[in-house]
Every structure is written in structure tokens, then in C-alpha cells.
Amino acid sequence: MRVLVTGASGRLGRVVLPRLRAEGFTVRATARHPRPDDTTEWVAADLATGEGLAAAVAGVDAVLHLASSPNRRTHQIDVLGTRRLVVAAGQADVGHLVYVSIVGVDRVPLAYYRHKLAAEQVVAAGPVPWSVLRATQFPGFLEELIQRFGRLGPVIGDPALLAQPVDPGEVAGRLVAMLRTGPSYRVDEVAGPEVLRFDEAVRAWRAARGSRRPLLSVRLPGRLGRELRAGALVSATAPTGTRTWADHLADTYGGTGRR
Structure with missing residues (x-):
């Protein structure tokens, strides 16, 4: 099966590409500028303008749409760019489009x-x-948030916020299975094996790093x-992943990563 992967250089894409190749897929990946790679065919395509999309989808059996731009031109790329991709894929008679989204998009009041x-x-x-596959947050993203909230010394945050981090490799495995199964015409979810409060996640992070940095509790207001x-x-x-927050911390810092 020949699969086009958008967003192939992103956090999830870097995990998905080798998994697809190992599973026997022929992979074509998009980037704004082509790059040399002996294992993957890279093509230039721009979701923001539509340039290169027709050539990118030509001759592929499926599209794995990972590309996203949370910080700039989000509507132009995530919404209008997805529409451009869908139109191009339809004109090319692509048989399956898998879109990766986020658990909570129907509840969280963020743009x-x-x-x-x-x-x-x-x-x-x-x-x-x-x-469509909605995933919960990746452990690396959760750790970046903790570091950002602690850049002034203490980690500042609402201790009662809940997260369910999922390993990107397990998301990649789910995506491979979806490509093999074919279109489901539904929205499914993939999540990690445990639900963590923010204060629990911070305590485990501090233990893994050997840090005494305090948690400054600030209740997040509003909806x-x-x-x-x-x-x-x-x-x-039901949770579908097996790798925990402690596993991520142990891989990153050594030790057990246990709270």
C-alpha cells in the first residue's frame, strides 16, 4: 500500500514514518521543501496554498493526515488546508483518508x-x-508544559487538571492498524493507560529529575x-495504551520515574 503522510517531520510523524516502512508500506511524505532521504519519497506540498497537493496525492492508496499548525495560520492550514487536501485526494480517487485529531476538541474552549x-x-x-483518530496528549508535550509553567522557579498550575498521556509509538501502531483495516467512517480515540492529576504528574517529574522545585497551586478560572x-x-x-508517564520519565532521565 502506498501512503502519503502529511506532517511527516512533526512529533508524531517522526515516529510514524519508520513504523510504516517496517510494516511494509510504501511511504511518500510531504514537506514545504523536498529533502534527501533514501528510505522515503519526499514531495513539496503546501497546505496553506494548495501548491503541490495534486502531485502529492497522485497514485497513493491512502493519506495519513498529521499536519497541523497550532501557533500560526491555524485556520488557513488546519481547516482550509485540510479542505484542499480532501478535494485533491477525492479527485485522485484516493481510497482512504485518516485524520489525526485530539481528544477534547468538542469540549475544550480553545481556538x-x-x-x-x-x-x-x-x-x-x-x-x-x-x-478519524483522536489522541490524548503526548508525554513530551506534557513535560514541555511543566517546564514552561516552571520557568520562573516553582511550577505554577492547577493541581486538579486531568491528563491521560499516550505514547506516540502506540498512536503510530493504532494508525497502522487503521490503514490496514480501511475506512471506518467514525471518530475513534486512543489514550494512555492512566489518568493523572497535574500535581501527580509534577511530583513524578520532580522525582525523576531529583528536583525540589515546589508546585505553586493556581486554580485555572472560567470554562x-x-x-x-x-x-x-x-x-x-477504555484506555488502550500501556506505556505510562513513569515509563516516559524513566526513558528520559533514568531510574524508575515513579512517584
Whole structure:
């Protein structure tokens, strides 16, 4: 099966590409500028303008759409760019489009999440048979948040916020299975094996690093805080991953990473 992967150089894409190759897929990947690679065919394509998309989807059996731009031109790339990709894939008679989204896009009142939900709707309304996979947060992203909230010394955050981090490798495995199974015409979820409060995640992170940095509790106000404390970032379905936050910390810092 020949698969086009958008966003192939991103956090998830870097894990997905070798997994696809190991599973016997022929991989074509998009980038704004081509790059030399003996294992993957890279093609230039730009979701923001549509340039190169027709050539990128030509002759592929499926599209794995990972590309996203949370910090700039999000509507242009995530929503309108997804529409351009769906139209091009439909014209090329692509048999399956798999879109990766985020658990909580229908609950979290953030602009980026609204754009991801709109992109899901574009995929579902398009001419290409489709599947959507919503994933919970990656451990690396959770760690970046903790570091950002602790840049002034103490880690500042709402201790009751809930997260369910999932390993990118396990998401990649789920995506491979979805490509093999074919279009589901539904939105599925993948999540890690445990639900963590923010203070639990911070304590484990401090232990792994041998840090005494304190946690300064600040309650996140408004609807955003209420939704995150109520589990908007937690999957409503049974957990499917096996690798824990402690496993991530042990891989990163050594030791057990246990709280």
C-alpha cells in the first residue's frame, strides 16, 4: 500500500514514518521543501496554498493526515488546508483518508481545538472514505508544559487538571492498524493507560529529575478550567495504551520515574 503522510517531520510523524516502512508500506511524505532521504519519497506540498497537493496525492492508496499548525495560520492550514487536501485526494480517487485529531476538541474552549474539530468535519463531509483518530496528549508535550509553567522557579498550575498521556509509538501502531483495516467512517480515540492529576504528574517529574522545585497551586478560572478539571482531555473510552508517564520519565532521565 502506498501512503502519503502529511506532517511527516512533526512529533508524531517522526515516529510514524519508520513504523510504516517496517510494516511494509510504501511511504511518500510531504514537506514545504523536498529533502534527501533514501528510505522515503519526499514531495513539496503546501497546505496553506494548495501548491503541490495534486502531485502529492497522485497514485497513493491512502493519506495519513498529521499536519497541523497550532501557533500560526491555524485556520488557513488546519481547516482550509485540510479542505484542499480532501478535494485533491477525492479527485485522485484516493481510497482512504485518516485524520489525526485530539481528544477534547468538542469540549475544550480553545481556538486551536475549534479548528481541529472543524477539520474533522471537513474530512467527514468530503468525498474520500475516512477515519478519524483522536489522541490524548503526548508525554513530551506534557513535560514541555511543566517546564514552561516552571520557568520562573516553582511550577505554577492547577493541581486538579486531568491528563491521560499516550505514547506516540502506540498512536503510530493504532494508525497502522487503521490503514490496514480501511475506512471506518467514525471518530475513534486512543489514550494512555492512566489518568493523572497535574500535581501527580509534577511530583513524578520532580522525582525523576531529583528536583525540589515546589508546585505553586493556581486554580485555572472560567470554562477552560472547569472543563480541564472535569476531564475534557481524558478519553471516554477504555484506555488502550500501556506505556505510562513513569515509563516516559524513566526513558528520559533514568531510574524508575515513579512517584
